[in-house]
Every structure is written in structure tokens, then in C-alpha cells.
Amino acid sequence: xxxxxxxxxxxxxxxxxxxxxxxxxxxxxxxxxxxxxxxxxxxxxxxxxxxxxxxxxxxxxxxxxxxxxxxxxxxxxxxxxxxxxxxxxxxxxxxxxxxxxxxxxxxxxxxxxxxxxxxxxxxxxxxxxxxxxxxxxxxxxxxxxxxxxxxxxxxxxxxxxxxxxxxxxxxxxxxxxxxxxxxxxxxxxxxxxxxxxxxxxxxxxxxxxxxxxxxxxxxxxxxxxxxxxxxxxxxxxxxxxxxxxxxxxxxxxxxxxxxxxxxxxxxxxxxxxxxxxxxxxxxxxxxxxxxxxxxxxxxxxxxxxxxxxxxxxxxxx
Numbered sequence: 001x002x003x004x005x006x007x008x009x010x011x012x013x014x015x016x017x018x019x020x021x022x023x024x025x026x027x028x029x030x031x032x033x034x035x036x037x038x039x040x041x042x043x044x045x046x047x048x049x050x051x052x053x054x055x056x057x058x059x060x061x062x063x064x065x066x067x068x069x070x071x072x073x074x075x076x077x078x079x080x081x082x083x084x085x086x087x088x089x090x091x092x093x094x095x096x097x098x099x100x101x102x103x104x105x106x107x108x109x110x111x112x113x114x115x116x117x118x119x120x121x122x123x124x125x126x127x128x129x130x131x132x133x134x135x136x137x138x139x140x141x142x143x144x145x146x147x148x149x150x151x152x153x154x155x156x157x158x159x160x161x162x163x164x165x166x167x168x169x170x171x172x173x174x175x176x177x178x179x180x181x182x183x184x185x186x187x188x189x190x191x192x193x194x195x196x197x198x199x200x201x202x203x204x205x206x207x208x209x210x211x212x213x214x215x216x217x218x219x220x221x222x223x224x225x226x227x228x229x230x231x232x233x234x235x236x237x238x239x240x241x242x243x244x245x246x247x248x249x250x251x252x253x254x255x256x257x258x259x260x261x262x263x264x265x266x267x268x269x270x271x272x273x274x275x276x277x278x279x280x281x282x283x284x285x286x287x288x289x290x291x292x293x294x295x296x297x298x299x300x301x302x303x304x305x306x307x308x309x310x311x312x313x314x315x316x317x
Contacts, residue, residue, distance in 0.1 A: 137254045140300045142234035145169070150231035161218040161228065168210040170231055170250055171196060175203040177224025185215035192219070205248030208304050239303060239313065246310045253301045257315035264290040266309025275302035
């Protein structure tokens with residue numbers, strides 16, 4: 001190794017730059033300008049010695065290397081910028097949320113309908129009356145006496161009709177002959193319990209069956225052709241006040257008068273019986289012509305009329 005002739009401090013102790021082959025003058029501590037400007041070098045913040053950029057402790061003075069003031073300012077400004085951006089995003093999100101809530105509040109508003117007008121009592125009663133089911137006299141008779149399919153029988157001369165429905169029902173008869181036409185009702189023991197039809201010669205009329213018991217058989221006596229139809233009480237026609245009728249009839253009626261004016265024009269018996277739920281009443285029992293006023297039955301009525309001429313029933317009120 002050669003001797004140091006000049007007596008100067010050897011330069012071999014200079015710290016090499018990790019990124020270059022240039023050295024620094026340790027005695028004067030003056031940095032090599034080319035080393036300071038190197039991208040991989042920096043100055044110690046205390047002694048200004050050029051040290052590697054990544055060094056955390058100055059090898060010259062032993063001072064820990066931290067961030068420079070400029071770096072700190074830059075970092076602070078960066079943090080503030082990020083905070084400002086986040087704040088703006090949060091504000092925008094809040095505004096959007098408030099706007100959405102406002103929309104939902106608007107769309108969820110329910111408009112209450114105006115209170116309905118309360119109808120007058122008379123209107124309510126009228127609506128109730130219209131909605132009520134109208135009960136007819138046919139409905140009452142159907143409920144009281146039931147129903148069945150009408151049965152038609154025909155023949156000539158004497159005959160027996162069996163297997164009738166029994167109970168209370170109606171029968172209409174037509175006879176073409178010159179002598180007696182008699183039809184009697186028999187019970188299940190073939191006992192004669194009522195006289196249903198009794199006329200001479202040609203006949204057409206209607207009568208009630210079952211007034212005096214349960215008729216299940218009809219005994220027919222005739223000299224000519226005949227036809228008998230058996231049918232339910234509910235199928236009977238309804239009385240029309242003031243209408244002209246003739247002969248034997250059975251009519252149903254919902255009483256609408258207090259007194260009745262009854263007129264008959266004939267030569268033989270004229271008899272009117274009324275049947276209600278409470279009683280059976282004889283309204284008229286005369287012979288020949290008749291013109292009189294009687295008290296009308298009340299409620300739903302069955303009227304049985306026996307006559308040989310024309311007759312009418314009118315209200316006398």
C-alpha cells in the first residue's frame with residue numbers, strides 16, 4: 001500500500017453513493033453537486049450530508065431522517081383533498097337520499113275520499129222495500145200444501161182413479177153427457193168421505209179435494225166422456241175483483257178489502273166458502289139470483305164457489 005506523502009486525510013474513507021461511483025468530501029462536508037442532484041440521493045436534514053435517498057439514519061451525524069416539511073405539507077394537502085372529495089360524495093348521497101325520501105313521501109300520500117252522504121230515512125226505507133222479496137199468495141199456498149206434478153185422467157162412463165197424492169189439492173173436470181156426472185172421494189179404506197162433483201149433463205168446473213179427509217181414490221159415475229185433472233193448490237188462479245166468472249171455481253186470494261159485494265145470476269144453488277189458516281167460513285148460501293155484501297176474510301184465502309150461472313166478487317169499500 002503506498003504511503004500518504006502529503007499528510008492529507010486519505011480519501012478512501014469517503015462514503016460511496018449507492019447509485020453512482022462519485023464520492024463526497026467528508027472534511028468540508030460540502031456535498032458534491034452532481035450527487036445531490038442524483039435521483040437516488042438526498043441531503044441529511046441536520047448536517048446536509050449527501051446520503052442515500054432510502055436512508056432512515058444519517059451515517060455522518062446519526063440523525064433519524066423523517067419527512068421534510070414540504071413532504072408533510074403535500075401529504076396534509078392530499079389528506080385534506082381526499083376528505084373534501086369524500087365530503088362532497090357524502091353530500092351528494094345525502095341529497096339523493098333526501099330526494100328519494102321526498103318522492104316516496106309524495107307517492108305514499110293517500111287521498112281520503114269525501115264522506116258519503118247519509119241517505120234520508122225515507123230513502124233507506126224505500127231501498128229496503130225494493131230489496132225485500134215479494135211474497136205472493138202462490139208462495140204461501142205452496143208452503144202450506146206442497147206441490148206435485150199435475151195428473152190427467154180421462155175415460156168414458158164409470159171408472160175408478162187410484163193412487164192420488166192425498167192431502168189437500170184441486171181437481172178440474174169436464175164431462176160430455178146427458179145424465180148424472182158424479183165424482184166421489186174415497187180414503188185409503190175405500191170409504192166415501194166427500195162428494196167432489198155432482199151435476200147433470202154437460203159440465204165444466206173446479207173443486208177442492210180433501211176437505212173432509214185424505215182422499216186417495218176417485219169414484220167416477222158418468223154416461224159420457226170425461227177428463228179429470230188433479231193439481232196442487234199453488235197452481236190455482238188468483239181472484240180478480242170485479243171480473244165475471246161462471247160455474248164452479250176455486251180461487252186463491254190475498255185479501256185486500258174489508259167488505260165484498262157478491263152478485264150471482266142463476267137458478268140453482270149459489271155457495272161460497274172461504275178457507276184461511278184460522279177457519280173455514282160460509283160466506284154465501286143461496287138459490288138463484290143473488291146480490292149482497294159480506295165481510296171479507298182476511299189474509300191469504302182459498303175461495304170455493306159452487307154456481308150454475310155467472311157471478312162476480314168486488315170490493316165494497
